[in-house]
Amino acid sequence: MLSLPIRSPAGDVTAVHAYDVAVTDTLKSYPTLNFSFIANEDNEVAEKMIAPRTIITDPTTGQQYRIATSNPVPTNKYRVYAVTTIHIAHDLHDLYLDNTITGSQSLKACCDFLVSGSKFSYSIDGNISDHDFGSDTLGNAHGDDVLSSIAEAFGIEFWFDNTTIHLATKIGKDNSFVFIDKVNASKIQVSEDYTTIETAIKGTGKEIEQDNTGGDSGGGSGAVASFARQYAGTPYVWGGNTPSGWDCSGFVAYVYNHFGIPMRQPTTYEEYQGQVVGPPYQEGDMLFWGPRGDTWHVALALDSNTLEMAANPDRGTVIQAISAWPPDFGVRNAQMAAKVQGSSSDDSSTSDTIEQQPQYTCQGEYYSPMADDSKWGKIWADPFTSDTITDENVLKDAMKAQLHDYPDIEYTMDWVSFKNNLSDINNEIAVGNNGWLRDRFGIDVNVRVQSFTQYKDPTTTQTDTITFGNKIFGPDEWNSRNEAAKSAISNGGTSRQTHNITPPVTADDIPVIGG
Incomplete structure (x- = not known):
């Protein structure tokens, strides 16, 4: 009792x-x-x-x-x-937040929004970067749903001390326990779910706003932009000026020369080939960074909202929103402006609108190391979209984080199985804690406590249980597991027999974990 x-x-x-x-x-x-x-x-x-x-x-x-x-x-x-x-x-579910917030927000601002006027307080552990909600909103929901949305947006975890909410990138302690089957643990049950595996994903960043009118309000006819767009992805080569590779001024010069307008590198020459203009820019304008006379980068305006440029060796030639990196000034070349406006006038008589495919500031695909045909092959995840990401590398990292390229694996054992088995090992069990478990293949696996049930009354006959959940495997670790299983089978045993340890493990061989 x-x-x-x-x-x-x-x-x-x-x-x-x-x-x-x-x-x-x-x-x-x-x-x-x-x-x-x-x-x-x-x-x-x-x-x-x-x-x-x-x-x-x-x-x-x-x-x-x-x-x-x-x-x-x-x-x-x-x-x-x-x-x-x-x-x-x-x-928290008793609260209903009628208001909403959007745009770029700090975690503190979101937590203040959540607990304002309530009995709840919060504590943030560590420095956590701001999150841009884009056009999405936070709020207009119950408090517990808002907390879940905050955790998902910032990629954080939480735990509670009554009405105090503790938030951190990761809760729990590292290296807080060691369990070895038949040494200080038994009845280890393993559940492996392969149905959720995905190894490939496509993604798009923020969509570029486009003007689909046929007149000159969109900044041009689209002929120059259409020609330039086909070269997105061309490698960046310092001093280059051909589609096999170019730098920023080489790309702009190539487009201009294609339309019969003499142009050459470098940026300090190109910046004087027209009249200085500010936004809104139009199709064909040259956009510059740095003071006039000492510019160091140039891009081509595709319309009033979009530019294309040979960015750097890592990114190559890319299309992105002008607002993602505003130029210091623009230059409008008279010959290019006349060509753009002339084509626009010719086209406007046939159509008032132009149907355009969506354009994105960045897009791409990411493949897991396990996507190779000799491994698991390509298993496509739902496409990833973001209305805030404008950088290809950031998009790639987001797609990688989104991809579930590992099996869901849970290890469960009765708490009574490992209580006080070895006095030399101090195991500290709490949700979120990490530690080591020797699995059924004889592989030492770093696992995390996902859930535990503890019976508080000392006279109970019920058994405490603990679940080590959702281990994320890398390809190397997965291959090691497979090799261990094959070795056990080839030696005439079963995978369940791989717990035998040579030489035998004693308490002296197991690291002592402070608790």
Whole structure:
């Protein structure tokens, strides 16, 4: 039995004498506390307090829980209650945030928005970069949903100390436990799910705003832009001026010369081949960075919102929004402007609008190392889109993070299996903690506590359980596992026999983890 403090919404306080008191804590979720009690004379007052909004306190930690469900079952003499409760932090759901925020926001600003005017507070561990929500909004939802949206947007995790929300890039401690099958652990169960694997993904960044009108309001006819666009992806070569490779001024000169307008490198020559203009720019304008007379970069305007340039050796020739990197000034060449306007006038008589395919500031594909045909092959994920990313490298990193190119693997074992097995090993178990587990192939795997259930009353006959969840494997580790399994089979054994360790492992061989 365990006496649990219980408080009614009216403030009345007593204790319920409960058994099978179990706390379950799961990563990225709200802890629960479940218990049973007999409605005898000792619990007569407590039984009357089993009602909505009643609070139960875990006397071992001080954490508070609200009653969620109650299931009384009649017996010969007394009713037996099975009660489930959820952590007080779930009161976030009581809040409804009517307002919204958008654009670039810090984590602090989002948390202030979440807890404003409520009983909740927060603590942020470490420096976490701002997030640009783009055209998306945060808010107009219940508080718990807003917290989930914040965690997803910033890529963070959280845990609760009653009404204080703790946020960090990663919660838990590293190297906090060591478990080896048949040494200080047993009954290790493994669940492997291969159905969620994806090895290839396509992605697009922020869409470029385009003018689909046929007149000169869009900055030109589109002939120059159409010609230039076909060279997106051309390599950057210092001093080059052909489609086999060019630098920034070489690219602009090539386009101009194609339309019969003499032009040559470098930027300090090109910047004087016309009249200085500011935004809005039009098709064919040359866009410069640096002071006039000492410019160091040039791009070509495709319309009033978009430019194309030979960026650098890493990016090559790219198309992006002008607003992503505004130039210092523009230069409008009279011959190019006349050519653009002349073509525009000719075209406007046939059509008022031009149907244009979407254009993006950056786009690409990412393939996992496991996408090779000799491994898992290409398994395409849903396309990734972003209305804020304008850089190819940032897009690639985002696609890589989005791709689920590993199996979901869970290791589960009964807590009683490893309690006090080896006094030389101090294992610290908490959700989010990392440690080491020797798996069924004899491979040492770094795993993380995803969930655990602990029974609080000392006389219970129930078994505590722990789940080490969702290990992310790299290709090398996966190949090592396969080789270990093949070796076990070729030696006449089964994969379950690979726990045998030569030489035998003793407590002295296992690192002591401070807890």
